[in-house]
Amino acid sequence: TVRGPTLGVTLATLRRRNPDLQTVALSATVDNPEAIADWLDAALVESGWRPVDLRTGVAVGGEVDFDDGTSLSVDLDETEIDGDGDADDENDPTEVTAALVADAVADGGQCLAFVRSRREAVDLAERLAEDGLAAELGIDEAAAAAAEEATDVDGTLTGRQLADCLRTGVAFHHAGLRSGHRAVVESAFRERDVACICATPTLAAGVNVPARRVVVRDQRRYGEGGMAWIPTLEVHQMCGRAGRPGLDPHGEAVLVADADTRGEVRERYVEGEPEAVESQLAEPGALRTHVLAAVATGFAATESEILDVFEGTFYARETGAGGLADAVAVAVDDLVAAGMVARETGGVEDYRLVATAVGETTSKQYVRPETGERIVAGLRAAADLSEATTLTAFEVICDTPDMQDTYLGNAERADIYQFARSNAAQLTTDMTDPDDFEGWLESVKTARILDEWIGGATVEELVERYRIGPGDLDSRVERAEWLLSAAEALGETTGVRVPAVSRARSRL
Template identity: 45%
Template sequence: MDVSDVPAVPEWLPAHLRDDGIESLYPPQAEAVEAGVTEGESLVASIPTASGKTLVAQLAMFAAVNRGGKALYIVPLRALASEKRDEFAAFEQYGLSVGVSTGNYDSDGEWLAEKDVIVATSEKVDSLVRNGAPWIDQLDCVVADEVHLVDDRNRGPTLEVTLAKLRGRNPDLQVVALSATIGNADELADWLDAALVDSTWRPIELRKGVHYGQALHFDDGTQEELRVKSSEKPTAAVVRDTLADDGSTLVFVNSRRNAEAAAARLATVTSRQLDGDEMAALADVAADIREVSDTETSDDLADAVEKGAAFHHAGLASEHRALVEDAFRDRLVKCVCATPTLAAGVNTPSRRVVVRDWRRYSGEAGGMEPLSVLEVHQMMGRAGRPGLDPYGEALLLASSHDELDELFERYVWADPEPVRSKLAAEPAMRTHLLATIASGFADSRETLVEFLQQTLYATQTHESGRLETVMDDMLDYLRVNDFVEETDSGRLKATGLGHTVSRLYLDPMSAATVIDGLRAADDPSALGLYHLVARTPDMYQLYLRSGEREEYTMEAYEREDELPGSAPSEFEESRFDDWLSALKTARLLEDWADETDEDRITDRYGVGPGDIRGKVDTAEWLLGAAESLAAELDLGSATAVREAKKRVEYGVREELIDLAGVRGVGRKRARRLFAAGIQTRSELRNAEKSVVLAALRGREKTAETVLENAGHQDPSMEGVTPDPDAAPDDVDDDTETDPQTGSEDDQSSLGDF
């Protein structure tokens, strides 16, 4: 189908597509248009990666805007939201306005009302519905990217309930659901009352296979020689062979440590293929990586990148991941060793994909278990870059003939598992029940049942009454904790407290834990508050490494008076270990707020810089919620909570809170300024410029920016020389004693590795 034949889209779109080299639609895209996607018809598109799903979404959204409507693009990850925002920004030249919203869960996002296309995570959309964003009712088209994630036990229920609510609010809403791998796409299409495009077409060939011995064995029955030298691992042989044909390789492994170790080894392979220009460009990328954080992880990543390899996992800072992804897309980095986080929709295709590890540790299974077919196919779909690669190859590695046969049966020839709703899990149910009542979607048991009947779970379950049983149990929990009450007429309504909990986007159990803790402590310490929020279901705790139980048991007793609530008995092993894990998490937050250097924290707790940022962000959000709850209940701890929140937000001790709040200052610069005698925002606003310049180590641009943000009348540093008496000693290091190194175990189970 020629792009000029697509109906109902803006008149500028065909010319724009032609300028991008798109003269005609791919077959799956043409099928979507024939199914009415540009004319307001709902659609489930299950088509391979690189086959043009994003253009299907754009056609639907821009056609909706062309009709005078508004479109919403839902993504599972914040990184994807930024990526899509950058993609859609190209259309702003035609008058299209695009907005992105991912954080601040207690906002109604009023500013988004003026936008034509809104990009947001499913959690953010859910929070906007809870907070009564009026423009939600004006939506004409909603795109759900990576819709197979309704199967995810953490993110899935939110996406599922959000789609059900949006359809309930807008009966004529067009829903376009996209995925590369859905085993039961027809079921999702039935649930969404949508047409189905289920295609295996790709713009370039994807060959799937297994490397065994000295050969590649492909799904079409062919074989090709790929010899492994006597000193080589199979993965290194594949990378070497791919580089010989000017291709890139994406290697999937099962843990952070394995990703880092594999990247270090494969860097010796990639470094041999770099020319002078590439080495110079990679040196610049490595320097940028080292600037992100002063940690061993940052240094290790930079060392690998200088040689043309990299690792990628959730323990990296977001800036680390972005630098790696950009360098890989620019073909500077030749090989990336990643955990499955990189398979979740981020645009990082490569010539070859190697699924090195097809088993990973599962706490539930108590050992290693195979990855799902869906996950492996998501990884394999990254192979082949249209316009850059003549083909794509996705390979598993076998160490025996029996394993070769098993991998073909288990993954290469297998269909992905059907997507199954996880809504009936108790944490999801209690959270979404409260939100459904608080936002007015239901006001009785009967209307709750009616709403839940619109979910995917209701269409899939064969257990009679299962949904209602879980619902009734969770309703009882909400009543007991005063989040929901029944009126004299028998109606259900959220209490004032329930409305606050829903608006703050808290799990009701987190709210109950925080409320109990705040009531038990009139003047809680910072550690006590960090421990309190670390005990909630909304905080993913650090686990106890080998030998740490005794250490944290002693600390729990030594600091018992600081910890709100009653500690469980040591004989209640599971509950007591959870209490200690929360204490370990709280100690990390306390170290951060005491200005302990980042590299010491990563070493002490076995985490990466991304984990620190994740814990800090979560604690900041939960403490903000705790402050709101304290005010709602008129508790005297609100001031202590606010101070603990600010300290963890800025990573500073109490005396630096005011100074660190100036944009551009941060924890280390605040300490240098304080050491130079500038202790408050007001003092910074009126400070001698020579003192500020000296405290900031002679960096004129930085000093000008800081003074401008502080409100200084004349921030210019022209002609200013640093005051030698104000030059700081090395105050970057904190005053903590050397960290306890503990065991070498890392925190590979910190959320999605």
């Protein structure tokens, strides 16, 4: 993919240094391949070949109409009764999904069922397990072995739920699972020891687990503006998992809808094209990061030279020379204001850009300029505290854009607020200062979790206490190690030593 700004800049730099570089770009779901090929000075080769034919359809009730003119009918268990006392299975997307999965498995196939959230992935897997989905497949022994592997990873509630599902030949998969759990699920599915995986869309991104039938139950999910349609590209990634080479005569992708949404679902996802690829270098934070890198590594010492570095990017092709020049000028001003870059004047209008010591260290540590600026400010504030603790160190690194947010539920907001008040003497940010108070509280929650982790709390305890996935804890610990290392380096650079940073890092 060329959407990642780091890859885009790296590729542009390589091609600039070696014009004869041969580049091969591959994608199954790009709507603007001509633009990509033109950018790479490459010949565009398009092919409709697929190792297993794919047919895509929309399900309303138990009836599926596919794009190749064929249809499918599945039986719905008439057990769910709505509040008016009427059978409502055909309007319940979960009932339709369960029926579609059961039909595929009964026919000897495997199935992937995609839903919008982690909780719903677990709920659907447990529902299918209770239904005895894979009871007649003869995989009891292998499924039990997979369950034992999952149990060995940890003793969290999530791990126990997964093991219980695996024993029945069903699994769930989402980003909150630990890497060990995900590996067990993916391996068992490839070995055909699992009949169905209920997953969030993360499974569709780069994990090779093809299935005979893919069921996409949810095409909308919650965003900043409320419920919104999932991008077509993302749905195509899910549907592309349908069809196991050498095992299936064809793959089937089924989108669950109702009578009201049938037309729009078909238009968007069956007949529609995926969104065009756009460069993420257009995001100001990404551009600042790469402008700093260009200056810190000596590739560029003027805005003109920076433009030379970026002129071969897809972003430059899309925005044009004027747009790129304006964006770079803003990025340079931002970096100067942040103390990452300085202008060394050689005349009235003659100056060169140089990375400051802080800017150079920030770039070498691969953290964003905003993260470097926040860490330096945090270290200085921590040095002024009567006693900086490991909680102080974690608060500094967690309140940065390079640390993933930790969801703050309504029920725990008051508790984290009170924790922040009670520990104000150990925090570098006054509670009246943050522009984004909610975001700061989330960083305090993450810092508290990490501090309890090095204090001896177990994965099981933290997962239950803070309503996070065990995989979420692993990712936060991994990022904390990286950011504490950056904080140590920036402390060396600035001469601001905060021993608590090293203590926190050594105990992770």
